[in-house]
Amino acid sequence: MDHxxxxxxxxxxxxxxxxxxxxxxxxxxIVLMSLQTNETILRSPPSMVFEPTFRNYIAIVTGKLDSNVASMDITFMRNLWNSILLSAGSVAVALLLGVPAAYAFARHKFRGSEEVAFTLLSFRFAPPLLVLLPLSLYFQQIGLANTYIGLIWVYQLICLPLILWIVRGYFEDISPDLEHAYRIAGHSWLSTFRRIALPLAGPGIAAAGLLAFIFAWNNFIFALVLASADKQPVTVGALAFVTASGIQYGQIAAAIVLSIAPTLALALYAQRYLVEGLSLGAVKG
Incomplete structure (x- = not known):
């Protein structure tokens, strides 16, 4: 009771x-800035009283950025689509590979299993610049340079270790007795994994997938080095608003609002799974 x-x-x-x-x-x-012109944003002292305008959003959607000095074409909506494709594709591949691997690490202990798992986790903390040069040369040799498949492959350095280690903890919190009882009833290992382990770890898998999606969405350095402008995500595409004629603060603010909207909507939609997944195993009886 609350006293x-x-x-x-x-x-x-x-x-x-x-x-x-x-x-x-x-x-x-940022939302307020996205509804102002550059002149209103840069006035001193700043004021919250202004006449709102949707010119910044119109410029981004139409791809026409107008400044006081020059006009230029931008491809931010294409960058937004690239972010969705790269993040969703990376998480899908990471879940397909990482969830069975996490189950194997949780249920089948073998000599060196912890070392292998820690090695996979270390990829998550390795500096991106450490692998960018060899990856760039390697991709050029095998034809994956400047391709969506190549970027999704590289994004596994972000998504796969994260999903592997988080989901592994959820599988370890599930009692093996439930699976043993199901196996004794005559069901196969694959059927036990699909019908017992996966549903019980579902909230944890959803939470890990959501976190991996956000990390992949926010990545900057991989796409900057390994992709050209037509395949770069919003994190790199935002650089187009810094021009020789000046910085378009209003368009940058509008781009930020549009870029965080998908991940914010996804987090709000999946917040029940996120809270349940992150709290799974926090209290053990």
Whole structure:
């Protein structure tokens, strides 16, 4: 039962509101910037009173960026599509490879299994520049340079270790007795994996997939080096707004709003799985 006094509840509410305001204010300010012209954004002192405009969003959607000095074509919507394709494709491949591997590491202990698992995890923490040069040369030799397949393959350095280690923990929290009982009833290992292990670890797999999607979406360096402009994601495509004639702050803000919208919508839609998945195994009886 909650025994807090009204004063304590009030102070707690104020503290929570302050924390939410602190973390949400940058997003709120970016949204406001996206509805202003460059002249309004750069005025001093800044003011929250202005006449909103959708010119920045129109410029991004139509691909026509107009500045005070020159006009140029941008391909931000194509970059947005590239981000969706690369992130979704990378997570799909990582789930296809990582979930069975995580189950194997959780259920079948063998000599050197921890070393192999840790080696796979170390790929996640390796500096990207460490592998970019050899990968670039290797991709040119096998014809994967500047291709979606090549980028999805490289993105496995981000997604696969993350999914492998997170999902492995969820499988380890599932009692093996349930699977043994199902196997004794005459079912195969594959049927046990599909009908027992996967449904029980479903929230954890969903949480790991969502986190991997966000990490892949936010990646910058791989696509910058290994892809040309027509295959680069939004993280690289945003550089187009920094031109010789100046920085288009309004268009950058609108691009940020559009780029975070898919991951924010996905997180809100899957928040039940995310909370349930991340809390799975936190309390053990």
């Amino acid at each position: 807090m006094s009204p004063v304590e509840k009030g102070l707690r509410g104020i503290a929570l509101s302050a924390v939410v305001l602190f973390f949400m204010f940058p997003i709120f300010w």
